[in-house]
Amino acid sequence: MTIIDSRPVLEESASESLHCGRKQLKHLDRIARKPPVDIEFQDLVYSIPDSKVKGGWRQLLKSVNGTFRSGELTAIIGPSGAGKSTLLNVLAGYVTAGVKGSIKINKKPRQMRIFHMLSSYIMQEDLVQPRLSVRESMVVAANLKLGSSIDKKDKQAVVDEVLSLLGLQNCVDTRTEHLSGGQRKRLAIALELVNNPPVIFLDEPTTGLDNVSIKQCMELLQKITRQGRTVICTIHQPPASLFQNFDQVYVMANGFCVFNGSPSRLVPYMSLSNCICPPTSTPADFIIEVIQSNPENIDIFQNQIQNGKCNLRNEDKTEPVVQQNHKIYEIYQDTTQAGITPQDIIFPSSCWTQFVILITRMFLQTRRNSSALYIQFFHHLLSGLLVGGIYFGAGDTASQTMSVFKFCILINVFIMYTYVMSPVLIIPTELCPMKREYFNRWYSLRAYFFAMSLVNIPIMIINLLMFLTIVYTMSYQPLELYRFFWFCTVSLTLAICSQGLGLAIGSTFEILNGSVVAPHILAVLLAFAVYGMGYGARVEPVMKVLMSTSYMRYGLVGVTSVIFNKRSPLECDDFYCHYRNPELLMAEMGMPDSNPQHQFYCLLIPLVVFRLLSYLALRYRMTSELRYKIVHYAAKIVKQKET
Ligand SMILES: Nc1ncnc2c1ncn2[C@@H]1O[C@H](COP(=O)(O)OP(=O)(O)OP(=O)(O)O)[C@@H](O)[C@H]1O
Structure with missing residues (x-):
């Protein structure tokens, strides 16, 4: 076997690229x-901890x-x-x-x-x-990684330099999902080269x-x-x-x-x-x-x-x-x-700048995902028409009071499942590219978390208001501004709570586990929410505590009280209408004297708790040390129990 020493050849070609590279990267070298x-x-x-190995490691x-x-x-x-x-x-x-x-x-x-x-x-x-196109991805990377002290023109020059160094100048307007494997790899390198x-x-x-x-x-x-x-x-x-x-x-x-x-x-x-x-x-x-x-x-x-x-x-x-x-x-x-400062060492741009760049990028990505937008729109429209059709005209008839109560349960179930399951299925896929960016210190977790939490709220408001208007009017609920306002406010708060729960589950679990865990949690919350309805005030104190842990109960009581509170007796088109006065139904369902404002304030607690949990879950997912410590202590406890 002969040994081929390629160093002279290597150095010759290297010096060529070196010359070319130095010339090309003059902006990058100057500003970073x-x-x-x-x-x-x-x-x-x-x-790593391993109980099967002697010594446990x-x-x-x-x-x-x-x-x-x-x-x-x-x-x-x-x-x-x-x-x-x-x-x-x-x-x-x-x-x-x-x-x-x-x-x-x-x-x-x-x-x-x-x-x-x-x-x-x-x-x-x-x-x-x-x-995002190649150029857009590079501009976001430059804005985040080069900080606001460097002006737009210089950032643009750096982006152009890096793109030409990596041979990506011919596909600057190509969307990243349409790039070839080699181009995607080069883009991944280019994104990290901007600083x-x-x-x-x-x-x-x-x-x-x-x-x-x-x-x-x-x-x-x-x-x-x-x-x-x-x-x-x-x-x-x-x-x-x-x-x-x-x-x-x-x-x-x-x-x-x-x-x-x-x-x-x-x-x-x-x-x-x-x-x-x-x-x-x-x-x-x-x-x-x-x-x-x-x-x-x-x-x-x-x-x-x-x-x-x-x-x-x-x-x-x-x-x-x-x-x-x-x-x-x-x-x-x-x-x-x-x-x-230590902050500069960690991130080149301020937390607010990171948030603005990230939320702008997320808006653009959401806007371009037209199929998802259409699915959400038609899901709300068709569900609204379906629910409105089922309970058509039920709102002002005394014989239908119980149906209207079921209508309130249905609205709550719709909101819970829709807004919990979407993040459970979407967040794990979004976290994959985010992991690389976060590890390479493009931005702080706080900035990403706030952007991720807020980006879908406007679309949620538009779709949900459409759904709520359809079901409210088709089911002939009282046309009073005060009632409609609180009907929408309580429902929207419930949706934001549900989204928070979905974010927490989606940040903790992969899609497969998350899509199993989420319906289980929702089933329990649903059971606690409707427990004791029909028993009047005879609910056991332990169950009262458990029921208070279900945020859906606040939503349900809130929506029901919006519709039934302070109503004059309804028109009865039957021989006898037991719930002609809807407040009687409220009392029998264990929610007498409740009002939507109080339920709205109660909903603010899970709203904050779920967001906090999802932030912690994200931190757990992104920090190997935290995960390692938890696994390590869990293994220790299991081992102690075994001995
Ligand atoms: N977190 C972990 N838990 C348990 N085992 C692990 C973990 N990470 C790595 N290993 C094990 O450590 C060994 C080395 O893994 P590593 O991924 O570094 O291999 P590699 O040389 O990169 O392999 P490949 O070329 O197939 O990617 C493997 O036996 C792997 O199963």
């Missing part, structure tokens, strides 16, 4: 200049070591389940709980707040926001791409690396033609490092352990094959490379131009000396 960053890790261990990373330098493209390779993504998650700070060992940035311990400002993580699922991060992590950037797209993607990574960035990517098995293009290869197996160095050093390294790479195999495929065919080789290689402490680098590597031109300064000093 960042220092070069080296990442060094020692004795890195990552464990399973190590996914086993004291691995290494250094990833600026201006170098590093590939973390290895067989499936080797721990590549885990290492990337730990280095990027995506996972922090359960991590031991040291991670240093430019020889200083990593401070997550600052490191987040310097790094971007492009996840395997290259999920980008739907229903010029010196460190870029990419999880499996070539997965799902054809050979041409893989080649383009690799060339692109080389290009952005040559501009002085530290680019680290995981890759399952790199194609033979591209393997030598990496500056450093970090091979993992079973949580250990089994090779660390320049690609051209891999074959001689393996031959030291009598593993001779046949000419028909590529070095990357061969080491994976050797490890998988005999797991004992993992120990041999791991000892040989001292679990990553040794780095078999080609010393002839030239430093990237950026590093030569830049004075290497300490990033920590840099950020503190510049008078940057």
Whole structure:
């Protein structure tokens, strides 16, 4: 097996792209200049709780070591389940709980707040926001990531520069859902490049791409690396033609490092352990094959490379131009000396600006989702006509008083199911692209949460008012402004409460679990809401407490009292009408002397509680540490009970 050292070729092409890249990125470099960053890790261990393993902890990373330098493209390779993504998650700070060992940035311990400002993580699922064009997505990213101190013209220049660097200038007006796999991947990279991060992590950037797209993607990574960035990517098995293009290869197996160095050093390294790479195999495929065919080789290689402490680098590597031109300064000093506040370190734009940008983007996406808008409109219109048809003319007839009460229950059930289930089904899909943006510190959770909570309210008001007007008039309810106002107010508040409950469930569970959990919760709330109706005041105190936990009860009592309170006796068209005076029905249903204003105030409590719960659920979903702690304590409790 001959060893091909491609460095001269690589450097020639690299210097070309470098020249081109420097010229192209003059705006980006001017407005978002960042220092070069080296990442060094020692004795890195990552464990997860696992009751099946002795000691209760399973190590996914086993004291691995290494250094990833600026201006170098590093590939973390290895067989499936080797721990590549885990290492990337730990280095990027995506996972922090359960991590031991040291991670240093430019020889200083990593401070997550600052490191987040310097790094971007492009996840395997290259999920980008739907229903936006490439340019619109880039403008949103620039507005959020570059802050309001940089003017519109400069942001536009940066967007143009990055788009042309990534070869996306021909599809600037294409909607993201119509992009090809390769274009989507490049857009995911472009979105993270707008603030010029010196460190870029990419999880499996070539997965799902054809050979041409893989080649383009690799060339692109080389290009952005040559501009002085530290680019680290995981890759399952790199194609033979591209393997030598990496500056450093970090091979993992079973949580250990089994090779660390320049690609051209891999074959001689393996031959030291009598593993001779046949000419028909590529070095990357061969080491994976050797490890998988005999797991004992993992120990041999791991000892040989001292679990990553040794780095078999080609010393002839030239430093990237950026590093030569830049004075290497300490990033920590840099950020503190510049008078940057902790808030600036976390987010470049204020919370209000983030909220405005996010809600504008969400409005645009909602407006463009015309099929969903039509479905919602026709759902309300047809349901209104159906309910109105069923109870047509019932409102002013004494013999129909009980039917009108059922009409009130039906209105409440309609509102609850409609507004709980929509977020349960929609939110989990929206959270996927949001996770990447939030982790890369585009915005705060608070800004996203408020935007997410408020964006659908106007459409809800329009549709619900249409529904309520139809059912109210078709069922001949009293045409009094006061009653109609409170009928709409209580119903709208009930809808906002239900949406809050839906947001809480949708933020906690995936679609499948959420769509099981939500109807179960609604069934219980419904049961508590109607419990004891017909018993008059004879409801047990315990049940009274449970009934008060159902927000639907407030809605039901509120709507019923709007319709029945203070009504003069109704016209009876039968021989005898028991509920000619509707207040008698109110008393028998256990809601005498109730008024809509009081129920409205009661509804404000669950309204706030559900929003708070959904914020906490979102936080739980987005913070791996919180999740880890809860799982850890739960496992501890279970273990204590077992012993
Ligand atoms: N949160 C977790 N809980 C339990 N096991 C986990 C968790 N995360 C990772 N693992 C396990 O750790 C090991 C390494 O996973 P990792 O995703 O890092 O592998 P990988 O090398 O990236 O594999 P692939 O190339 O298939 O993506 C696997 O055995 C995986 O099942």
